[in-house]
Amino acid sequence: AQSVTQLDSQVPVFEEAPVELRCNYSSSVSVYLFWYVQYPNQGLQLLLKYLSGSTLVKGINGFEAEFNKSQTSFHLRKPSVHISDTAEYFCAVYSVSGAQKLVFGQGTRLTINP
Amino acid sequence: NAGVTQTPKFRILKIGQSMTLQCTQDMNHNYMYWYRQDPGMGLKLIYYSVGAGITDKGEVPNGYNVSRSTTEDFPLRLELAAPSQTSVYFCASGTSGNHNEQFFGPGTRLTVL
Numbered sequence: 001a002q003s004v005t006q007l008d009s010q011v012p013v014f015e016e017a018p019v020e021l022r023c024n025y026s027s028s029v030s031v032y033l034f035w036y037v038q039y040p041n042q043g044l045q046l047l048l049k050y051l052s053g054s055t056l057v058k059g060i061n062g063f064e065a066e067f068n069k070s071q072t073s074f075h076l077r078k079p080s081v082h083i084s085d086t087a088e089y090f091c092a093v094y095s096v097s098g099a100q101k102l103v104f105g106q107g108t109r110l111t112i113n114p
Numbered sequence: 115n116a117g118v119t120q121t122p123k124f125r126i127l128k129i130g131q132s133m134t135l136q137c138t139q140d141m142n143h144n145y146m147y148w149y150r151q152d153p154g155m156g157l158k159l160i161y162y163s164v165g166a167g168i169t170d171k172g173e174v175p176n177g178y179n180v181s182r183s184t185t186e187d188f189p190l191r192l193e194l195a196a197p198s199q200t201s202v203y204f205c206a207s208g209t210s211g212n213h214n215e216q217f218f219g220p221g222t223r224l225t226v227l
Contacts (some may be wrong), residue, residue: 006156009154032214034215036218042221043118043204043218043219043220043221044204044206044216044218045158045218046215046216046217049215076214082198083178089159090156094214101147101159101162101172101214102159103213104149104156104157105156106154106155106156107156
């Protein structure tokens with residue numbers, strides 16, 4: 001069975017600083033990987049996804065993530081954050097040959113300070 | 115397209131009461147899901163469906179029931195509400211043909227007192 005670990009429950013950063021949100025997964029089969037963002041009092045929306053091909057994927061709002069198969073990681077990065085990036089971020093994994101469902105990490109709350 | 119809609123947005127129940135959380139999607143997705151979100155716990159899958167007439171248990175199904183009579187609707191039923199069911203509930207839909215990318219509704223915040 002697959003699992004996802006988000007290594008930081010909370011990440012505070014200053015505006016315009018870079019940020020990295022860490023995600024590790026475990027799975028015995030090939031996976032698709034996702035990052036979702038949840039703004040306060042809203043549902044989740046897709047930020048970016050890795051399916052195959054280039055290990056560096058770009059998403060909305062200037063975010064990008066790098067798939068590292070050897071380290072089973074899929075860390076999310078942004079070079080310069082804005083106040084509006086304050087949200088909770090969820091990493092999720094889907095096993096290609098497994099059950100038809102996503103497994104989510106516990107979430108990382110990103111707080112941007114002015 | 116409205117996407118995934120959920121009703122109600124908020125609800126307070128007394129212990130032992132029952133209710134149905136409604137979920138509708140207009141994207142013709144075959145897959146639909148119910149999650150609950152508790153602080154610091156991420157999202158836990160309650161039930162899911164891969165098509166009309168087909169449902170299956172997720173990680174935390176106890177105390178809940180679902181049905182899928184149409185492609186569009188996937189209601190979640192709580193028969194005997196308990197304080198442990200206080201949570202935010204999210205419905206999502208997706209397709210097997212899109213690598214399981216899921217689209218989420220705005221959520222229902224349920225409190226059981």
